[in-house]
Amino acid sequence: xxxxxxxxxxxxxxxxxxxxxxxxxxxxxxxxxxxxxxxxxxxxxxxxxxxxxxxxxxxxxxxxxxxxxxxxxxxxxxxxxxxxxxxxxxxxxxxxxxxxxxxxxxxxxxxxxxxxxxxxxxxxxxxxxxxxxxxxxxxxxxxxxxxxxxxxxxxxxxxxxxxxxxxxxxxxxxxxxxxxxxxxxxxxxxxxxxxxxxxxxxxxxxxxxxxxxxxxxxxxxxxxxxxxxxxxxxxxxxxxxxxxxxxxxxxxxxxxxxxxxxxxxxxxxxxxxxxxxxxxxxxxxxxxxxxxxxxxxxxxxxxxxxxxxxxxxxxxxxxxxxxxxxxxxxxxxxxxxxxxxxxxxxxxxxxxxxxxxxxxxxxxxxxx
Numbered sequence: 001x002x003x004x005x006x007x008x009x010x011x012x013x014x015x016x017x018x019x020x021x022x023x024x025x026x027x028x029x030x031x032x033x034x035x036x037x038x039x040x041x042x043x044x045x046x047x048x049x050x051x052x053x054x055x056x057x058x059x060x061x062x063x064x065x066x067x068x069x070x071x072x073x074x075x076x077x078x079x080x081x082x083x084x085x086x087x088x089x090x091x092x093x094x095x096x097x098x099x100x101x102x103x104x105x106x107x108x109x110x111x112x113x114x115x116x117x118x119x120x121x122x123x124x125x126x127x128x129x130x131x132x133x134x135x136x137x138x139x140x141x142x143x144x145x146x147x148x149x150x151x152x153x154x155x156x157x158x159x160x161x162x163x164x165x166x167x168x169x170x171x172x173x174x175x176x177x178x179x180x181x182x183x184x185x186x187x188x189x190x191x192x193x194x195x196x197x198x199x200x201x202x203x204x205x206x207x208x209x210x211x212x213x214x215x216x217x218x219x220x221x222x223x224x225x226x227x228x229x230x231x232x233x234x235x236x237x238x239x240x241x242x243x244x245x246x247x248x249x250x251x252x253x254x255x256x257x258x259x260x261x262x263x264x265x266x267x268x269x270x271x272x273x274x275x276x277x278x279x280x281x282x283x284x285x286x287x288x289x290x291x292x293x294x295x296x297x298x299x300x301x302x303x304x305x306x307x308x309x310x311x312x313x314x315x316x317x318x319x320x321x322x323x324x325x326x327x328x329x330x331x332x333x334x335x336x337x338x339x340x341x342x343x344x345x346x347x348x349x350x351x352x353x354x355x356x357x358x359x360x361x362x363x364x365x366x367x368x
Contacts, residue, residue, distance in 0.1 A: 067210055068163035069367060071359030072156055073171045073217060074149050076139050077243030077269060077293075078334060079126075080356035081156040090160035091353065094126030097290070098151050099133025106200065117197040118154050125155040130290060138290070144170050144181070144214070145188040153189075158196045161207050168209060169363035171217035171355050174247055175264045182214050213366060218247035219257070220358030221332040225348040230255045234326050237261075239317060239345070240355065241333035244270045246313065248320050265316050267309075269293070269335040275305035302338075310339040317342070 073080040074096065081092040094114060101122035106113050114125035124133045139148050157166065168189065172181055189212040197204045222238035231253060240247040245268050250261035273289040279301050280287055292298065321327060329345045334352035348354045 066163060067165045067167050067367075068161060069167050069169070069360060069363040070157070070160065071169050071171075071220070071356045071361075071363055072153065073220075073355040073359060074139065074144060074152055074156075075242050078352070079152050079156050080353050081160050082353060082356040082360045083160055084360065085162060090162060091356070092156050092159035093353065094155070094159075095130065095290075096139035096152055097129050097136050098123045098125045098148075098155065099129040099136040100124070101129075101133070101199065103199075104132060113200065114155055114159065115199040116155055116158050117199055118151060118194075122199060123151060123155070125152070127294075130294065136290075142173055142176050144172060145184050150188070154194050154196045157194060157207050158198055158205060161205060164206060165208050165210050167363060167367060168212040169220075169359040169366075170212060170214050171220055171359050172214045173245060173264050174216055174218065174249065174262055177214065177216045185214055186212055213363070215359055215362050216247075216249065217242075217355045218249035218262075218332075220356075220362055221348060221354040222249060222251070222330060222358070223361055224354050224358035225330045225332065225346070231328065234328055235323070236328045236330070237317075237321060239313070239329065239331045239336075239341075241313065241331070241335040241339070242268045243335065244268045246316065246333075248317070250321065261321060263320060265320075267312060267316060268333075269309075269338070271312070272302070272305035272309040272335075272338070275308060276301045306338045307340065310341055313339060314342055317345075 068083055068085045070081060070083040076096055079092065079094050079096050081090075083090045101115050101117075101124040106115070106128075109128060111127070113128040115128060116123055116125060123129070129136050137148055139146075139152060141148075143149060153168075170185060189209045192209050194207045194209065195204065196207070218238045218240035221240050222236065225238070226236070231251060233253065235253060235258075236251050236255075238247070238249045240249070244266065246265045248261075248263050248265065250258040252258050270289065273292050276292050276298055277287060277289060280292075280298070287295075292302075317329070318324065321329075329342075330348050331341060331345045332348040332351045332354040336347065336351055350357065
């Protein structure tokens with residue numbers, strides 16, 4: 001049973017910008033423009049007032065330009081980050097794992113190995129950690145302020161932050177999109193400074209996090225998928241499939257979020273990997289889930305596992321939404337690339353990065 005305090009903790013449209021507001025084509029009136037019109041009506045130095053308003057607006061735009069907006073999707077399987085800064089794209093994609101680092105030859109690692117120093121400690125991150133760290137630490141929870149996530153955030157900023165000042169938009173699961181989550185995230189990151197050294201090229205970045213905000217992961221992916229389009233004629237849904245969970249977000253006509261028909265299901269890539277893991281144990285082979293996920297081995301077992309996971313996901317969607325015939329349904333997430341879902345569902349372009357790109361778009365609109 002949901003208590004009154006739990007209900008009040010959810011971020012509502014009264015306390016948080018909703019998706020429909022973010023894709024509204026109406027441009028808000030700038031306060032400087034209002035001031036200028038008032039001066040013009042009074043006949044007080046109209047041209048001077050307009051010039052002053054223009055200067056204020058220009059300074060505001062320059063200040064925003066100095067702050068790099070970054071969308072971060074810190075999942076259990078992968079870290080995804082995206083930013084467009086001064087007309088240049090920056091992105092990162094690496095496994096949500098880190099471990100102890102040390103000075104070794106990296107000549108054989110062709111795909112951007114990540115080796116950082118943070119607070120006097122050296123870490124391998126992503127694939128490099130899986131292969132070379134004595135002890136690997138993985139992101140296993142939903143929290144966005146855990147020591148594990150903080151190191152992964154720092155690694156992501158080391159990869160894509162090019163400004164000294166950044167504003168972060170973090171994706172969170174539907175179930176923790178609450179005011180309490182926003183408060184703890186802002187307490188942890190806002191106005192903090194991260195000093196991270198890239199041990200491969202010996203560069204050091206000192207990054208101030210000026211602001212941080214949160215947004216529902218599936219909603220962000222849907223905003224990216226729809227490209228600022230509002231669903232005027234029919235409801236839409238986003239099925240965002242991750243490592244351990246599947247997020248289902250439902251929007252009525254006019255891009256109005258429907259909380260009742262939106263949910264988080266404990267189902268994802270982990271389910272398929274566990275099927276393979278059990279089959280291997282039965283024949284005397286012991287492998288961790290990450291080892292199974294990374295390896296190109298056991299194709300027949302993986303095909304069976306993803307077939308079963310596909311059927312399960314199709315069933316989850318059908319049980320959650322009983323009006324599929326009138327809906328437009330999008331699918332995103334890295335796991336979705338391995339599944340064979342209903343062909344009427346639309347796979348989002350760049351599916352694994354969709355949430356991070358959507359979070360960036362949300363961040364840009366909130367800064368305006």
